[in-house]
Amino acid sequence: MTTRIFPTAQDAENAFYEALERCDLEAMMAVWAEDEDIICVHPGGPRLSGQDQVRESWAQIFSGGPGARVAIAQQVAISAMMIAVHSVHENFTVPGESQPRAPILATNVYLRTAAGWRMIVHHASPAPAQAQAAARESGPKILH
Amino acid sequence: MTTRIFPTAQDAENAFYEALERCDLEAMMAVWAEDEDIICVHPGGPRLSGQDQVRESWAQIFSGGPGARVAIAQQVAISAMMIAVHSVHENFTVPGESQPRAPILATNVYLRTAAGWRMIVHHASPAPAQAQAAARESGPKILH
Numbered sequence: 001m002t003t004r005i006f007p008t009a010q011d012a013e014n015a016f017y018e019a020l021e022r023c024d025l026e027a028m029m030a031v032w033a034e035d036e037d038i039i040c041v042h043p044g045g046p047r048l049s050g051q052d053q054v055r056e057s058w059a060q061i062f063s064g065g066p067g068a069r070v071a072i073a074q075q076v077a078i079s080a081m082m083i084a085v086h087s088v089h090e091n092f093t094v095p096g097e098s099q100p101r102a103p104i105l106a107t108n109v110y111l112r113t114a115a116g117w118r119m120i121v122h123h124a125s126p127a128p129a130q131a132q133a134a135a136r137e138s139g140p141k142i143l144h
Numbered sequence: 145m146t147t148r149i150f151p152t153a154q155d156a157e158n159a160f161y162e163a164l165e166r167c168d169l170e171a172m173m174a175v176w177a178e179d180e181d182i183i184c185v186h187p188g189g190p191r192l193s194g195q196d197q198v199r200e201s202w203a204q205i206f207s208g209g210p211g212a213r214v215a216i217a218q219q220v221a222i223s224a225m226m227i228a229v230h231s232v233h234e235n236f237t238v239p240g241e242s243q244p245r246a247p248i249l250a251t252n253v254y255l256r257t258a259a260g261w262r263m264i265v266h267h268a269s270p271a272p273a274q275a276q277a278a279a280r281e282s283g284p285k286i287l288h
Contacts, residue, residue: 037220037222039220039231039251041249041251041269043269044269044270044272045271045272046249046271046272047218047231047233047249047271049220049231074191076181076183076193078181078227078253078255078264078265080224080225080226080227080255081224081225081226082224082225082226082227083222083224083226083227083229085227085229085253085264085265087183087191087193087265087267089191105185105190105191105267107183107185107251107253107265107267109222109229109251109253111222111224120222120229121222121229121231121251123231123249123251123267123269125185125187125188125267125269125270126188126269127189127190127191128188128189128190
């Protein structure tokens with residue numbers, strides 16, 4: 001297991017999406033807290049909890065290898081001493097697809113642990129197709 | 145605006161689901177933090193933020209009046225000094241429907257404010273139909 005230290009929740013979030021793009025399972029799991037109560041919901045999927053279920057799900061997702069790019073937009077961040085909550089739109093681009101995909105809405109929760117900031121919850125679900133247009137009309141709401 | 149004080153995040157969660165069952169808009173909005181960065185995602189819906197969008201969405205949902213019952217199951221709670229995160233399955237029962245509906249997965253985030261614990265994030269999305277069976281097989285995981 002990589003023992004990378006993330007000094008901020010944003011560092012952990014950046015590492016999460018880098019690992020997701022690279023399909024790097026060890027880098028992905030290094031972002032998560034070493035805790036049995038971690039929660040992961042992939043779009044349309046069941047709730048997964050604990051290291052084993054979460055690792056297995058990412059291994060399956062990554063088995064096809066990298067290719068997709070993900071751009072994070074419209075982040076809203078709520079921070080406290082020990083926990084940070086980020087709400088983001090994930091915009092995936094897949095080579096060979098002419099149309100951008102509908103965004104994915106994600107709620108990411110990070111905990112400040114003895115080993116730096118780590119992810120404890122990732123809840124992702126598909127946004128309706130029109131959400132992207134509506135969001136653009138309302139202007140940027142990026143706190144970072 | 146009701147100025148009800150919730151001494152714990154669980155009290156706020158109980159009030160949230162009571163208001164949802166009763167279709168009581170004022171009771172619902174009394175659960176939310178008076179903050180512009182509140183986030184609400186209804187199942188299959190876009191991300192809503194701020195008091196106005198969140199209130200309007202509940203007003204629409206409640207316009208049909210009460211009837212559905214919701215049972216909360218498999219809560220996983222992660223708590224810190226100022227923030228609590230609850231992951232739950234919402235099992236809705238609608239009178240006249242013979243089959244129970246597929247569960248909704250919700251991530252609820254509560255903030256400890258000067259006026260007690262309030263909701264700041266509600267992210268709900270449909271679980272796949274088989275999640276209910278799989279969850280039952282794995283036994284209860286209720287921390288409260």
